Amino acid sequence: MKYTSLILAASLAWTASASETSSIDVTISNIKASSGQIKFALFRGQENYDNNSSPALALTFPVDGDSLHIPLTDLPAGEYAIRVMHDENNNGKLDTNLLGMPTEQYGFSNNAGQFGPASFADARFNPAELTEMQIRLR
Amino acid sequence: MERRSFIQILAMLGASAAIPRNAFAFETKQPDAPWLSAYQGVQHDLPVLSLHTEGSWPTELTGTLYRNGPAMMQRAGERYHHWFDGDGMIQKFRINPDEITHQGRFVRTEKFVTEEAAGRFLYPVAGTYRANSLPVANNDSINVANTNIFPIADKLLALWEGGSATEIIPDTLDTGRLISWGEGMQHLPFSAHPIRDQDGSVWNMGSVVYVSPAKVVLYHLSATGKLNKMKLLELDFGGYMHDFAITDEYVVILNSSCVYGEGRTFTDSFSWQPQRASQLIVLSKHDFSVVAQYDIEPSFVFHFAGAYQRGQELVVNLSRYKNADIMLSAMKELLATGYANDCEDATLSQLVVNMQTGKSTLHDTGMALEFPAWDRRQPLAQASTYGVGTSGRSAKLLNDAVVGFNFQQQQQQHYHYGPGYLVEEPQFIAKANSKPGQGWLLHTLFDYQRRRSGLAVLDAQQLSKGPVAMAWTDRAIPLGFHGCFVPAKG
Ligand SMILES: [Fe+2]
Numbered sequence: 026m027k028y029t030s031l032i033l034a035a036s037l038a039w040t041a042s043a044s045e046t047s048s049i050d051v052t053i054s055n056i057k058a059s060s061g062q063i064k065f066a067l068f069r070g071q072e073n074y075d076n077n078s079s080p081a082l083a084l085t086f087p088v089d090g091d092s093l094h095i096p097l098t099d100l101p102a103g104e105y106a107i108r109v110m111h112d113e114n115n116n117g118k119l120d121t122n123l124l125g126m127p128t129e130q131y132g133f134s135n136n137a138g139q140f141g142p143a144s145f146a147d148a149r150f151n152p153a154e155l156t157e158m159q160i161r162l163r
Numbered sequence: 164m165e166r167r168s169f170i171q172i173l174a175m176l177g178a179s180a181a182i183p184r185n186a187f188a189f190e191t192k193q194p195d196a197p198w199l200s201a202y203q204g205v206q207h208d209l210p211v212l213s214l215h216t217e218g219s220w221p222t223e224l225t226g227t228l229y230r231n232g233p234a235m236m237q238r239a240g241e242r243y244h245h246w247f248d249g250d251g252m253i254q255k256f257r258i259n260p261d262e263i264t265h266q267g268r269f270v271r272t273e274k275f276v277t278e279e280a281a282g283r284f285l286y287p288v289a290g291t292y293r294a295n296s297l298p299v300a301n302n303d304s305i306n307v308a309n310t311n312i313f314p315i316a317d318k319l320l321a322l323w324e325g326g327s328a329t330e331i332i333p334d335t336l337d338t339g340r341l342i343s344w345g346e347g348m349q350h351l352p353f354s355a356h357p358i359r360d361q362d363g364s365v366w367n368m369g370s371v372v373y374v375s376p377a378k379v380v381l382y383h384l385s386a387t388g389k390l391n392k393m394k395l396l397e398l399d400f401g402g403y404m405h406d407f408a409i410t411d412e413y414v415v416i417l418n419s420s421c422v423y424g425e426g427r428t429f430t431d432s433f434s435w436q437p438q439r440a441s442q443l444i445v446l447s448k449h450d451f452s453v454v455a456q457y458d459i460e461p462s463f464v465f466h467f468a469g470a471y472q473r474g475q476e477l478v479v480n481l482s483r484y485k486n487a488d489i490m491l492s493a494m495k496e497l498l499a500t501g502y503a504n505d506c507e508d509a510t511l512s513q514l515v516v517n518m519q520t521g522k523s524t525l526h527d528t529g530m531a532l533e534f535p536a537w538d539r540r541q542p543l544a545q546a547s548t549y550g551v552g553t554s555g556r557s558a559k560l561l562n563d564a565v566v567g568f569n570f571q572q573q574q575q576q577h578y579h580y581g582p583g584y585l586v587e588e589p590q591f592i593a594k595a596n597s598k599p600g601q602g603w604l605l606h607t608l609f610d611y612q613r614r615r616s617g618l619a620v621l622d623a624q625q626l627s628k629g630p631v632a633m634a635w636t637d638r639a640i641p642l643g644f645h646g647c648f649v650p651a652k653g
Contacts, residue, residue, distance in 0.1 A: 122301075122347050122348060122349045122350055122351060123347040123348060123351065123395060124351065124371060124378070124395075125374075127300065128301075128350065131300070132298075136297075136298050137298070138298055139296065139298050139299060140287075140298075140299050141299070141301075161297075163297075163298050163299065163304065
C-alpha cells in the first residue's frame with residue numbers, strides 16, 4: 026500500500042514538471058433559448074477576471090441543444106476563472122433590465138455567485154487539480 | 164438531457180448534504196397547537212370537489228373566488244421556517260346557486276417546476292436560510308408567486324412582491340408567462356397589491372431594497388394591462404414596503420422603519436429601527452413626481468385601508484404594527500412552536516397629514532384589523548373598513564373574527580367565530596341594485612378542530628348576526644394571503 030502511493034506521488038510530480046500544462050473538460054448546461062450565441066471567456070489571474078479583459082481564451086459557439094462541451098487543453102499552470110453568457114439576441118452583450126440585472130443567461134466557473142456576479146475568489150480554479158467543470162447557466 | 168442535468172445539479176450540490184429533518188418536528192407540535200395544521204401545506208394539486216353548503220347563498224356571489232398562498236412548505240423532509248416561503252397555490256372556489264366547488268393548483272413557476280422534478284428544494288427563499296442552494300440568475304429565479312391573485316383583462320396575475328407577475332389562465336389555472344411590462348422591465352418587482360382606480364386603470368409599485376440606493380418602481384397600467392407609464396424612484400433608505408394607497412390625485416407610499424441591511428436571508432436582512440422616522444411619500448398620479456414627503460411615527464405596515472384628501476389634509480388608513488416583529492420573528496415562532504405570544508396585532512389606524520404644515524397625527528382605533536376590505540363605490544370617508552380580527556380568546560396571530568369599523572360614526576362591528584377557527588381575508592361584494600355600503604363579506608376559514616375548510620358569507624351591515632351561508636369540505640386547504648372575487652358573466 027505504502028509502496029503504491031509512493032510511486033503514484035512520484036509519477037504526479039514527474040507529470041507536473043514535464044509538461045506544466047493541464048486540461049479540463051468544461052460542460053455548459055441548462056441553455057434555454059435556441060437563438061443567439063454562447064460566449065465563453067477564460068481568464069488567468071484575478072486582475073484579468075476582475076477587469077473582464079485579456080482573456081486567456083475567448084470563444085463563441087452557436088447554440089445547438091441545451092448543453093455545450095468545451096475541452097480545454099494545454100493550460101499553463103495558474104489560477105483561472107470562467108465567465109459564460111448566452112447572447113440570445115446577437116447584440117454582443119449581456120442585456121440587463123433597468124436595475125442592471127441580466128435578462129439573458131449567464132454563469133461562472135464553480136457555479137459561483139449565489140445572487141449574481143461571482144468574485145474571483147469564488148470562481149477561481151486550478152486546472153491542475155480537476156479534470157471536469159460543470160457550469161449550469163442560470 | 165433534462166434528467167442528466169438534474170444528476171449534475173445533485174452532484175454539484177454534494178448529494179451527501181445533510182437533509183434537515185425539521186418536517187417531523189413540525190408535525191409533533193400539532194397536538195398542542197392544532198392550528199398548525201393550517202400551515203402544513205400540501206404536496207400535490209387539489210382536484211375539483213364539491214363543498215357541502217349551508218344556508219342560502221346570495222345570487223350576487225355567483226362567480227369565482229380565487230385566492231393565493233404559500234402551499235408547498237416542505238420537500239424531502241426539509242421544511243421552510245417562514246410562512247412567506249412556500250410555493251404559491253391558487254385556490255379556486257366556483258360558486259353557483261346549486262353548487263360550490265373547490266380546486267387548488269400550484270403555480271408552475273421556474274422554481275416550482277425545477278424543484279418538483281428534483282423532488283427537493285434547490286433554491287434560496289425569502290425567510291428560511293438554506294445551505295448549498297442553487298445560484299440565482301435574478302429575482303424571478305426564486306419567484307414563488309404566492310401572495311395575491313389579481314384579475315386584469317381576461318387574465319389573472321399571480322403576484323409575489325419580489326419579482327414579476329405570473330399569468331394564470333382562469334379556466335384551467337394553468338400557468339402562463341412571466342409578465343414584463345415594457346423594455347428593460349423584465350424581472351422588476353411588481354408588488355402583490357395593485358390598486359384598480361375608478362377609471363379601471365391599475366396602479367402598482369415594486370420595492371427594490373437590495374440595490375444602493377434603494378428604489379421603488381411605480382407603475383400605471385391601462386385597464387387592459389398595457390403600461391401607461393413607469394418610474395424608478397430613489398429612496399433615502401430601504402424600508403420594507405408591501406402595499407400602498409391612492410387618492411384622487413396622489414399615489415401614497417410608506418417607507419417603513421423596518422430597514423434593509425445585511426443578513427443571511429431576505430427577511431433576516433431587515434431590522435426594526437424605532438429611532439428612524441418612517442416616511443410617507445406623496446407622488447403625483449400625473450407623472451409620479453414627488454409632491455411631498457413627511458416624517459411620521461415609526462411604523463410597520465403590510466396593508467393600507469385606502470387614503471383620501473380632505474381639504475389640505477391627507478388621510479391614510481392603515482393596519483399598523485408598532486414594530487416589525489410579525490415579519491422578523493413572530494411568523495417563524497408561530498411555525499416553530501405554535502405560539503407567538505409577544506407579537507402585537509396590527510390595529511386599524513388613521514394617519515392625518517396636514518399638507519400645508521407637514522404636521523401629522525396618528526389616530527389608533529386600538530381595534531385589531533388586518534386584511535382590510537371596503538366598498539369601493541363609496542367615498543372612503545364614509546365607508547366602513549372590514550377585515551379579520553380577534554375575539555381575544557385565541558392565541559396571538561390567530562384571527563378568529565370578522566370585524567368592521569366606521570371612522571365617521573366611530574362604530575365597531577364584529578362577529579367572533581372564536582377559538583377553533585382561523586378567518587381569512589374578506590372580499591366586499593356589493594348587493595344587487597344596492598346603495599353604497601350594502602354588500603356581502605365573503606371569506607374563507609379553517610376549522611382546525613375538525614380539520615375542515617370553508618367559505619362564509621356575512622351581511623356587511625349586520626356582521627354580528629354571523630354567516631348567512633357557509634360551505635364546507637373535509638379537505639384541509641392551505642391558508643393563504645389574498646384573493647379576488649370575479650362575478651360570473653351575464
Ligand atoms: Fe399583502
